[in-house]
Amino acid sequence: MAIRSAGILLYRRESSGDLDLWIAHMGGPFWARKDLHAWSIPKGEYLEDEDPLAAAKREFTEEMGTPPPDVEYHPLGVFRQPSGKLITAYAAEAGTFQPAQVVSNTFPMEWPKGSGSIQEFPEIDDARWFPEAVARTKLVKGQLSIVDALVGYLRAG
Numbered sequence: 001m002a003i004r005s006a007g008i009l010l011y012r013r014e015s016s017g018d019l020d021l022w023i024a025h026m027g028g029p030f031w032a033r034k035d036l037h038a039w040s041i042p043k044g045e046y047l048e049d050e051d052p053l054a055a056a057k058r059e060f061t062e063e064m065g066t067p068p069p070d071v072e073y074h075p076l077g078v079f080r081q082p083s084g085k086l087i088t089a090y091a092a093e094a095g096t097f098q099p100a101q102v103v104s105n106t107f108p109m110e111w112p113k114g115s116g117s118i119q120e121f122p123e124i125d126d127a128r129w130f131p132e133a134v135a136r137t138k139l140v141k142g143q144l145s146i147v148d149a150l151v152g153y154l155r156a157g
Contacts, residue, residue, distance in 0.1 A: 001048075002080075002084050002085060002086045003045060003083075003084070003085045003086070004045060004046055004047075004048065004052075004085070004086050004087075004088065005043045005044055005045050005046065005059075005085055005086070005087045005088070006043060006044070006046050006052040006053070006055040006056035006059065006087070006088045006089075006090070007040075007041040007042055007043025007044070007056050007059065007060075007087055007088075007089050007090070007146075008041060008042055008043070008056045008057070008060050008068055008073070008089075008090050008091070008092065009021060009022070009023075009041045009076070009089055009090070009091045009092075009146055009147070009150055010022035010068070010069070010091075010092055010093075010094040010097055011091060011092070011093055011094070011150060011154075012093065012094060012095035012097075012129065013093070013095065018131055018132070019131070019132040019151070019154070020129045020130060020131055020132070020135075021129070021130055021131075021132055021135040021147065021150075022042075022094070022097065022127065022128070022129055023039045023040065023041060023127065023128075023130060023135055023138060023139060024039060024040055024041070024042050024063060024064070024102070024124040024126065024127035025038060025039050025124065025125055025126040025127065025138075026038060026039070026040055026123070026124065026125075027104060027106075027121050027122035027123050027124055027125040028107070028109060028121040028122075028123075029109070029111055029121065031125075032125075035138065036137055036138060037137075037138065037139065037140050037141055038138065038140070039135070039138040039139050039140070040139065040140055040143060041087075041089065041139075041143060041146060042059060042060045042063045042064060042068075042124070042127070043056065043059055043063075043087055043089075044058070044059030044062065044063065045059075046059075052088040052090075053073060053075075053090055056068075056073075056088070056089075056090050062104070062105045062123070063102075063104050063105065063123055063124045063127075064099060064102055064103075064104070064124070064127060065099065065101065065102055065103030065104060066099040066103075068092070068094075068097075069092060069094040069096075069097050071092045071093065071094055072092065073090040073091070073092045074090060074091050074092065074153060075088070075089075075090055076089040076090060076091050076146060076149040076150060076153065077089065077149055079142070079143070079145050079146055079149075081142040081143075082141075082142050083142075087143070087146070089146045089149070091149075091150045091153065098129075102124060102125075102126065102127045104122040104123045104124035104125070105122070105123055106120040106121060106122050106123065107120070107121060107123055108120055109121055132147065132151070135147065
C-alpha cells in the first residue's frame with residue numbers, strides 16, 4: 001500500500017498579478033548543499049483513517065513551528081510521486097503569512113553514515129515565499145503537478 005502524505009501549498013498574489021508560493025527546504029545532510037529541486041510543500045504522512053486536511057495542518061505546524069493560517073483551504077487533488085508516495089494537497093491564499101522564524105521538528109539519523117553516531121536534524125531548515133517561476137526550479141520535480149493544479153484552480157476561479 002502506498003505511503004500517504006498531506007500538505008499545504010500557500011499562495012499569495014502580488015499587486016502585479018504575479019503568484020508567490022510558500023515552500024520549504026528539506027533538512028538533513030542529504031539536502032544541505034542542494035537548492036534546485038530540494039524544496040517541498042510542507043507535508044507529512046498520515047494514517048488511512050485520518051482526515052487529510054487535519055493531517056496537513058498538523059504537519060504544517062510541526063514543520064514550520066507555527067500553525068497554518070486560519071483561512072479557507074481548497075483541495076487540489078492527490079498526486080503520485082516518483083517514489084509511489086501519494087500526496088493529498090490543499091491550497092490556501094495567505095498573503096500576510098510570515099512567521100518570525102521557522103522552527104521545524106527533527107528526525108534522528110546516523111551521521112556521518114557508518115559512524116554509529118546518531119544526530120538530530122530539522123525536517124525543514126528554511127521556508128519562504130518565492131515567485132511561481134522560481135518555486136518551480138526549487139520544488140522537487142514530483143511536486144510540480146501540484147503547482148499546475150493550483151494554477152488551474154486559480155484560472156478557473
